[in-house]
Amino acid sequence: MGQLLTRQPRKLARKSAVVAATMIAAVLCAALTGACRRAANGPASAGTVARGGELVASVHTDPRSFNRLVTRDSTSDLVATLIHARLVHLNRVTQDVEPWLAESWTRADNGLSYTLKLRPNVTFSDGHAFTSDDVLFSFDAVYDEKVGSALADSLQIGGKKLQVVAPDPLTVVVTFPEAFAPGVRIFHDLPILPRHKLGAALKDGALAQAWGLGTPVGQLVGLGPFLVTEYVPGQRVVFGRNPRYWRKDATGAALPYLDRITVEIIPDQDVELLRLDAGQLDMTATEMRPEDYAPLKRAADAGRLKILDLGVGFDADSLWFNLKPGGLGPTDARAAWLQHDGLRRAIALAVDRELFANTVFLGAGVPIYGPVTPANKKWYATDLPRTPHDPARARAELASIGLADRNGDGRLQDANNRPARFALITQKGNTTLERGAAVIRDELKKIGLIVDVVELEGNAAFQRFLSGNYDAVYLRVTTTDADPALNHDFWLSSGTAHAWNLEQKTPATGWERRIDEVMRRQMASFDDGERKRLFDEVQKIFAEHLPMIHFVAPRIYVAVSTRVTNLTPTAFSRPQLLWTPDTIAVVQ
Numbered sequence: 048m049g050q051l052l053t054r055q056p057r058k059l060a061r062k063s064a065v066v067a068a069t070m071i072a073a074v075l076c077a078a079l080t081g082a083c084r085r086a087a088n089g090p091a092s093a094g095t096v097a098r099g100g101e102l103v104a105s106v107h108t109d110p111r112s113f114n115r116l117v118t119r120d121s122t123s124d125l126v127a128t129l130i131h132a133r134l135v136h137l138n139r140v141t142q143d144v145e146p147w148l149a150e151s152w153t154r155a156d157n158g159l160s161y162t163l164k165l166r167p168n169v170t171f172s173d174g175h176a177f178t179s180d181d182v183l184f185s186f187d188a189v190y191d192e193k194v195g196s197a198l199a200d201s202l203q204i205g206g207k208k209l210q211v212v213a214p215d216p217l218t219v220v221v222t223f224p225e226a227f228a229p230g231v232r233i234f235h236d237l238p239i240l241p242r243h244k245l246g247a248a249l250k251d252g253a254l255a256q257a258w259g260l261g262t263p264v265g266q267l268v269g270l271g272p273f274l275v276t277e278y279v280p281g282q283r284v285v286f287g288r289n290p291r292y293w294r295k296d297a298t299g300a301a302l303p304y305l306d307r308i309t310v311e312i313i314p315d316q317d318v319e320l321l322r323l324d325a326g327q328l329d330m331t332a333t334e335m336r337p338e339d340y341a342p343l344k345r346a347a348d349a350g351r352l353k354i355l356d357l358g359v360g361f362d363a364d365s366l367w368f369n370l371k372p373g374g375l376g377p378t379d380a381r382a383a384w385l386q387h388d389g390l391r392r393a394i395a396l397a398v399d400r401e402l403f404a405n406t407v408f409l410g411a412g413v414p415i416y417g418p419v420t421p422a423n424k425k426w427y428a429t430d431l432p433r434t435p436h437d438p439a440r441a442r443a444e445l446a447s448i449g450l451a452d453r454n455g456d457g458r459l460q461d462a463n464n465r466p467a468r469f470a471l472i473t474q475k476g477n478t479t480l481e482r483g484a485a486v487i488r489d490e491l492k493k494i495g496l497i498v499d500v501v502e503l504e505g506n507a508a509f510q511r512f513l514s515g516n517y518d519a520v521y522l523r524v525t526t527t528d529a530d531p532a533l534n535h536d537f538w539l540s541s542g543t544a545h546a547w548n549l550e551q552k553t554p555a556t557g558w559e560r561r562i563d564e565v566m567r568r569q570m571a572s573f574d575d576g577e578r579k580r581l582f583d584e585v586q587k588i589f590a591e592h593l594p595m596i597h598f599v600a601p602r603i604y605v606a607v608s609t610r611v612t613n614l615t616p617t618a619f620s621r622p623q624l625l626w627t628p629d630t631i632a633v634v635q
Contacts, residue, residue: 096296096613100633101307104625105322106332107314107476108505109280113267114258115238116189116196119544120509121525121621122312125332129286129308129628130172130269131238132293134163134182134219135231139619139626142425142529144232148177148239148270149219152231158573159224161231165217169293171241173268179213184242184249186211193252200543200550201236201527201536205567209233226571228578229532236527241268272303272629284310294629303629304613314476314504326351329608329633332622334360334601336478337409343606350609357603357618359422361526363415364483366394366471367595368519370547372555375518384448384461385469385518391593393444398490399436404599407482412599417590418537420600422618423529426579428586441494452495459495468497469518472511475502479601484521512546520546524595525620531582532570538585539563547594558592610634 106125111118115127136147146152149163169177189196190208202209207224214220227233244266248257258267264275270293273286286308294302311328313319320339322328324346335343335354346352368385369375375382384390400414413420416434419427445451450459450467459467473484481502488498503511512520524546526534536542540554540563554560562585569581603618613632616624625631 096304096630096632097635098300098304098632099306100635101309102305102329102611102631102633103309103311103327104330104332104622105311105313105319105328107312107316107319107474109312110260110284111506111509112259113262113275114255116194116198116240117255119197120506121332122310125310125622125625126275126284127238128271128626129273130267130271130275130289131240132270133237133239134234137232137235137528139617140615142619144235148182149231149234154230158226160220160222163219163221163231165219166293167217169270170291171243171268171270172274172289172291173241173244174291175241175243175268177239177270178216179219180216181239181242182219183211183213184246185237185240188240188245188249188254189237191249191254194249194255197543198236200539200541201533202233204233204570206541226573227532228570228573229528229530232528232530232533236533239270244268273308276307282312284312286310292629296630304632305628308628316476316478323352323606326608329611330605330624332625334621334623335604335606337407337411337601338478339606340409340604347606352606353609355605355607355616357605357616357623359413359420359618360601360603361420361422361529361619362523363418363420363597363600364480364521364523365418365546365595365597366487366519366521367547368469369515369517370555370594371515371549374515374548380461380463380465381469381518384445384450384467387448388592389444389448391596393441393494394487394491394496395434395593395596396437396444397441397494397496398487398596398598400598401436402490403483403486406486407479408599408601411602411604413602415597415600417586418524418595418597419531419586422600423526426529426531426582428583430583431586431590438494445494445496450495457495458497466497467495468499470499470501471519471521472501472503472508472517473521474505474508476505480521480523483598487521513549515549527620529619531566531585532578535566535570538566556592558588562588608633 106122108122110123110126111120112123113126115123132148134147134149136145138145148166150166152161152163154161165179171177188194189198189202204223204227205225210222212220245254245257248254264278267275272289272292274289276287277285288303288306292302296302316336319331324342343352343354347354370386404410404412416431421427445459449462453460453464471484473480484500488500491498511517528534536544540551540559543550548555554563565581565585569578572578603623605616605623607624610633612634613630614624615627
């Protein structure tokens with residue numbers, strides 16, 4: 048789970064929400080045979096694709112850095128997707144691993160060592176030859192403690208680093224410290240960086256500060272299909288075609304097809320909608336909001352847009368509390384109940400998931416009870432307990448942890464008559480997050496809890512979470528791979544994406560220790576059936592203690608200009624369309 052995706056809440060009455068849900072469901076179903084269609088399974092056949100032209104997309108926040116090693120926000124990850132390449136490529140549609148900079152590999156008989164053969168005659172965007180030295184450098188950089196890379200733990204197994212050696216310029220041998228079932232799949236999260244540009248910074252202990260947003264764009268070098276040619280903070284990032292990119296299409300023609308991609312930074316989703324409707328954007332980096340369907344359907348009927356139904360999403364918005372021991376401050380007496388399992392169980396019971404789906408997603412969503420959604424067919428646990436909507440049980444849970452209506456005003460207090468109140472941080476400008484936070488606030492008010500929703504700009508919300516200065520957060524943690532072993536930075540207590548209590552030296556709770564133990568067995572087993580059984584157990588432990596609370600997984604609909612062709616859409620993760628940038632094309 049690599050990335051975190053971070054306006055006033057638009058409160059909808061229950062009756063109007065249900066009516067809206069019914070209307071949108073009817074429109075969506077009718078549209079499946081018209082302007083809205085199921086996504087194609089793959090790009091157009093070679094030889095039919097137009098070359099050249101510009102595509103204009105949008106994101107909601109600036110990148111936090113051009114250095115992907117030190118940040119995990121979604122815009123920085125999109126930049127890395129456009130300008131860098133990996134050893135292997137995860138096909139988000141098939142979930143298969145494909146050769147990329149490594150054109151082939153073999154596994155040793157002991158299952159611990161992999162020999163990768165690198166593609167010959169590959170060069171960086173500045174013309175410097177790519178060799179195994181750059182692979183060694185990238186691993187050294189991600190593991191360097193002074194860098195403090197956000198990717199480091201996702202490239203470790205059992206807390207131990209991979210051992211990487213290079214017998215020759217086109218061969219890399221990677222030895223795992225212990226058995227790891229996904230094998231080379233682990234490499235798809237690591238961008239291969241240029242030693243000749245960043246080696247000195249690593250040696251001087253300054254790599255964490257390298258390639259910040261103030262870096263002249265001409266200094267940014269990569270192996271990806273595009274180059275950064277312009278960055279205007281708060282406005283746009285412009286990418287030009289990398290003339291030295293190494294990939295070819297089936298006819299042998301050089302990729303990418305596009306000459307330029309402009310990524311506009313548009314925090315306000317209403318403005319984003321207007322620009323997409325007016326033809327000033329070709330696509331967005333995120334799915335459509337439910338309320339945008341009607342205006343975009345008119346644009347689709349007019350032939351300006353296509354609306355694609357991608358099915359239920361792999362990721363859902365999440366509510367979590369600061370569970371770090373002492374994280375609320377050494378004198379905050381609320382910790383006794385704010386960090387208690389009983390509070391989270393009460394919230395799961397108090398929030399009406401049907402109301403949530405109808406109000407937040409206008410009916411286009413399915414109730415869920417954990418971080419894995421039904422979209423992840425291979426790993427989803429079908430027998431998790433379904434938490435009912437039961438406010439009476441929720442009040443009983445709160446009473447069991449010492450919260451009661453001691454003043455007779457419907458609001459709960461602790462034993463010392465202090466109010467049961469907390470602040471919930473979410474992202475300003477993201478209307479589904481805003482509405483979700485508002486529903487949570489209103490549902491919890493009914494059982495006596497007072498929630499103060501705090502809306503912050505995306506990067507500010509993200510930074511507040513990282514600082515540990517928060518009560519609760521309502522954002523989205525996205526999966527980087529459908530295979531749970533590749534999301535061990537989320538599941539393991541020591542992980543940098545273990546959102547409720549990051550990077551624990553030792554597990555803070557017995558149940559987290561149990562998840563650590565079961566996940567390590569799951570990661571090491573080469574028996575798919577055993578891996579599924581073990582991960583089902585992990586999901587059940589998670590559901591019992593609810594360190595994060597999930598309510599609804601949305602259906603994913605995306606809108607794209609009819610001038611854009613050769614798409615490979617997927618509901619797997621954002622961006623749903625721009626994850627294959629080298630093969631996307633536009634009609635001139």
